[in-house]
Amino acid sequence: MTRTDDVALSLRLDLETLLAAYGPRRVLLSLMAALVTHHRNRGLAARFAEMDDHLRRDIGLPPRGPAPPMPHWTYFGW
Numbered sequence: 710m711t712r713t714d715d716v717a718l719s720l721r722l723d724l725e726t727l728l729a730a731y732g733p734r735r736v737l738l739s740l741m742a743a744l745v746t747h748h749r750n751r752g753l754a755a756r757f758a759e760m761d762d763h764l765r766r767d768i769g770l771p772p773r774g775p776a777p778p779m780p781h782w783t784y785f786g787w
Contacts, residue, residue, distance in 0.1 A: 727736050757765070762772040 724736075731739075757770065758773070760770075762776075765772060
């Protein structure tokens with residue numbers, strides 16, 4: 710692929726390459742599907758924030774912070 714410093718020209722060349730390889734109908738449907746599904750995936754960061762520290766460590770994320778204090782009734786072994 711041709712290296713260009715002009716971003717608009719580079720995007721145009723990329724789009725022309727996609728259109729030549731897959732056709733305008735398929736590219737248009739893929740773009741529309743990407744726009745529709747984009748809204749569904751926005752809650753991913755919120756789901757990472759709700760994860761347990763063990764799961765966060767398994768996928769390479771740092772722990773959320775210190776553990777919450779234990780309830781007072783657990784000190785008696787109940």
